[in-house]
Amino acid sequence: MNSIHIKSLVNKYLLGVSVAIIILLLSANIVVSYHSTHIMQQNRQLQEQTEEVKKAVFQSLYLIHNADLALRGYVAFKDPRYLPPLQFAYEDKDSIFKTIEVPLRKQNYSMIEFDRLKDSINTYLDQCTRMKDLFDRNQLKEFTQLAKEDKGYHLWLQYDRFNKAVCLYEDTINEQAQQRYNKAQDTIHLVQFMLALLSVPTLLFTAFHTYKQVATAKKLRDAEWENARLLAGHNEKLEAIVQERTEQILIRKQELKAQYEQICLQNEELSRQREELARQNLALTEAKRQQLEVYTQSIMEKNEIIEVIQNKLEQFKSIQQVDYSIIENFNTILKSSILTEESWQKFKTTFEAIYPHFFATLRFHYPHITSAEQRLAALIKLNLSVKECANMLGISPESVKKSRQRLRKRLQLTESENIDIFIQEFLTTAAEVNKDQIA
Structure with a gap:
């Protein structure tokens, strides 16, 4: 050749x-x-x-x-x-x-x-x-x-x-x-x-x-005729095979149709269950939101009690003869009102249920942020004032202001940017945009 x-x-x-x-x-x-x-x-x-x-x-x-x-x-x-x-x-x-x-x-x-x-x-x-x-x-x-x-x-x-x-x-x-x-x-x-x-x-x-x-060309035409004749015989055999295979496919198709109908029924059941689960999740979220509101209201009430007690302490301190047992009782009440580590964890769990990815977003964008700065950011998210934050954390308002300044630097905010608005708006938007990356 x-x-x-x-x-x-x-x-x-x-x-x-x-x-x-x-x-x-x-x-x-x-x-x-x-x-x-x-x-x-x-x-x-x-x-x-x-x-x-x-x-x-x-x-x-x-x-x-x-x-x-x-x-x-x-x-x-x-x-x-x-x-x-x-x-x-x-x-x-x-x-x-x-x-x-x-x-x-x-x-x-x-x-x-x-x-x-x-x-x-x-x-x-x-x-x-x-x-x-x-x-x-x-x-x-x-x-x-x-x-x-x-x-x-x-x-x-x-x-x-x-x-x-x-x-x-x-x-x-x-x-x-x-x-x-x-x-x-x-x-x-x-x-x-x-x-x-x-x-x-x-x-x-x-x-x-x-x-x-x-x-x-004549020989090629003759060969093509011979090939056509052979192909005709093969086609007859192939048609028989195809017909047999078609019948098998139809049977299989009916089986698959039955399986499909069963799967559709299962999908409908799953959809119903998902809807029920979504409804339950919505109810749970609403319950947690109400729980957070109650918890926040409780904090506000405690802050008012703390403010009254502190005023009383100031009055007692102005008296020359003071009953120290009364001051000790007031201190005990104050300690029970301060946001301790145990109560912080409970608060954090409830907070994250309402604002998912909030803390994760802070850590994602600002890897060096401290736990105290995260805690202050959460209190700012709840619209608590400087005095209320000071009462909750058991520190002075001046210390809260200094902590806010450190948090501003951590968040790299300019002088014209408001830290409260930033935490309320930007971090919420960032959490929604980056929750897949954070996860």
């Missing part, structure tokens, strides 16, 4: 490389074809240009012949009708010279011979005009002398040299352009040959693999 997979990857790689090369060759063929077309256009332009130059050079010969024929006819027949060719030569010479000069300069041809020929033709035309004037004035001696110089023949020789040089130059340009065109054509043929050489095997290779894929 591994070798087959590797072979498939190699085939895909070769096919991809072949397609990439074909695309590259097609691109090269397009580029080369475009280049060849451009060369053909240039060749056609060069051919038209060279033909135009050759034609213009040949027309320059007409300038010489026309001037010569016009002068000879005029002298021979003394008829002005023979003079127009000379006039035409004067009129056409500039356009003919320009037709020759412009393309030759574009082709970077040396213009020395052309300039000489141009000057010679202008000189010859001027000479012909002068000879015509000499003939008209009957100055035949000077006319004959100029005619014997035969400058037309020398001008023709000069033209012939220039014409041959220009034709040779233009033929060379045409030949070079044709060579470039032939080279481009050869390149096109080479690219097309390579394209065909690579495309044919690639197409055959693609066709072969396509045929294999079709055959493989």
